[in-house]
Amino acid sequence: MPDLTSLTDCQTPIVAVVIPTFNEVENVPVLVDRLQSVLRGLNWELIFVDDDSPDGTAARVRAIACQDPRVRLIQRIGRRGLSSACIEGMLATSAPYIAVIDADLQHDESLLPTMLEKLRKEPLDMVIGSRYVAGGEVGDWDAQRASMSRVATRIGLHLIKADLKDPMSGFFMLRAEVLQECMRELSGVGYKILLDLFATYPRPLRFLELPYQFRARQSGESKLDEAVLWEYLLMLIQKWVGPMIPARFIAFSLIGGSGVFVHMLVLWLSFKGLGTSFLVGQSAAALVAMTTNFFLNNLFTYSDMRLRGWDMLRGWLSFVAACSVGALANVGIASWIFQTHSLWVLSALAGILVGAVWNYAVTAVYTWKRPKAA
Numbered sequence: 548m549p550d551l552t553s554l555t556d557c558q559t560p561i562v563a564v565v566i567p568t569f570n571e572v573e574n575v576p577v578l579v580d581r582l583q584s585v586l587r588g589l590n591w592e593l594i595f596v597d598d599d600s601p602d603g604t605a606a607r608v609r610a611i612a613c614q615d616p617r618v619r620l621i622q623r624i625g626r627r628g629l630s631s632a633c634i635e636g637m638l639a640t641s642a643p644y645i646a647v648i649d650a651d652l653q654h655d656e657s658l659l660p661t662m663l664e665k666l667r668k669e670p671l672d673m674v675i676g677s678r679y680v681a682g683g684e685v686g687d688w689d690a691q692r693a694s695m696s697r698v699a700t701r702i703g704l705h706l707i708k709a710d711l712k713d714p715m716s717g718f719f720m721l722r723a724e725v726l727q728e729c730m731r732e733l734s735g736v737g738y739k740i741l742l743d744l745f746a747t748y749p750r751p752l753r754f755l756e757l758p759y760q761f762r763a764r765q766s767g768e769s770k771l772d773e774a775v776l777w778e779y780l781l782m783l784i785q786k787w788v789g790p791m792i793p794a795r796f797i798a799f800s801l802i803g804g805s806g807v808f809v810h811m812l813v814l815w816l817s818f819k820g821l822g823t824s825f826l827v828g829q830s831a832a833a834l835v836a837m838t839t840n841f842f843l844n845n846l847f848t849y850s851d852m853r854l855r856g857w858d859m860l861r862g863w864l865s866f867v868a869a870c871s872v873g874a875l876a877n878v879g880i881a882s883w884i885f886q887t888h889s890l891w892v893l894s895a896l897a898g899i900l901v902g903a904v905w906n907y908a909v910t911a912v913y914t915w916k917r918p919k920a921a
């Protein structure tokens with residue numbers, strides 16, 4: 548064990564441990580117990596960031612906080628997202644050293660005191676718990692999950708210029724200044740906060756990886772679903788195009804592009820297959836394409852504020868209405884430019900751009916409304 552006695556007289560917590568949670572009610576008390584014991588002798592605080600878990604995780608954290616006010620809670624309403632939860636948790640503390648750890652006990656919390664000591668004694672910005680350096684283990688992952696992780700790792704390494712063995716890790720400790728220097732430029736999309744930090748920080752980060760064994764989850768379930776890879780891809784695209792164009796607009800446009808194929812398919816089936824008039828085929832194709840676009844956007848672009856039940860019907864209606872106006876704007880602008888310049892490709896592209904921006908802006912406000920509390 549490292550010697551940490553010199554740190555006990557610090558007034559603000561010397562280290563804050565940020566713990567993102569979604570449906571981790573059973574894991575919370577176990578984790579708090581373990582952290583209390585590994586951090587003994589230090590001035591610490593825990594910051595749970597819970598996205599209003601239906602299983603009552605937030606209430607469990609509050610109950611524990613009644614006994615120990617070093618345990619804190621940020622409860623976010625109508626929001627989802629691991630990276631953004633970590634960022635908001637990290638911004639909620641004044642501690643000079645900040646750690647992030649999963650709530651599900653898969654990370655090895657006994658590494659925390661060593662991480663702190665390394666950061667304090669060595670010229671380092673960040674210490675990372677790694678499954679891939681000698682001594683580290685990925686635990687009992689199935690082959691598919693393990694290979695998915697390896698592929699994502701390889702893509703991620705192209706983005707950052709650091710020789711990180713485990714850029715997908717969600718377990719690390721950093722100096723608060725590192726965050727403060729890049730907090731405004733972080734993408735905050737998806738799962739990969741560590742990669743986001745490395746890709747955003749203006750200089751190479753001085754880091755150390757410490758091995759640990761990724762444990763099996765005992766309680767609750769993983770939130771890694773089909774949307775995670777997509778969010779990861781979006782985060783990479785966002786880093787690539789820069790902060791001027793929002794990730795959601797990129798997602799929206801990619802899905803919009805896919806709508807062209809749906810449109811053509813339906814038109815072909817109806818006009819060529821069923822022998823309807825072109826007008827009927829074209830109208831049906833537009834409606835089907837708008838509908839698939841709506842569902843895809845609801846699933847992916849707005850995965851963190853997905854509409855469900857009756858809200859979905861209302862959302863679909865507003866989406867179709869907005870996109871119909873967008874289509875008119877598209878045609879209007881394109882033909883206006885065509886009349887004055889007669890450059891047909893340029894005219895079409897300008898129309899598409901105006902239509903896409905209109906559709907995105909209007910549906911962002913009227914279809915996927917931000918919840919009032921957020």
Ligand code: GDD
Pocket residue numbers: 566567568569570571596597598627628629632648649650651653696715716717718738739768769770771
């Ligand atoms: N607030 C909040 N909001 N927390 C979330 C959300 C969310 O939308 N989604 C997941 N979490 C919390 C979980 O409750 C858990 O504490 C932690 O984030 C990790 O989620 P898991 O669902 O357990 O992720 P995992 O085990 O698949 O992924 C782990 O391994 C990855 C390595 O490939 C995590 O450690 C990742 O951070 C890590 O990158």
Ligand code: MN
Pocket residue numbers: 649651653764769
């Ligand atoms: Mn997990």
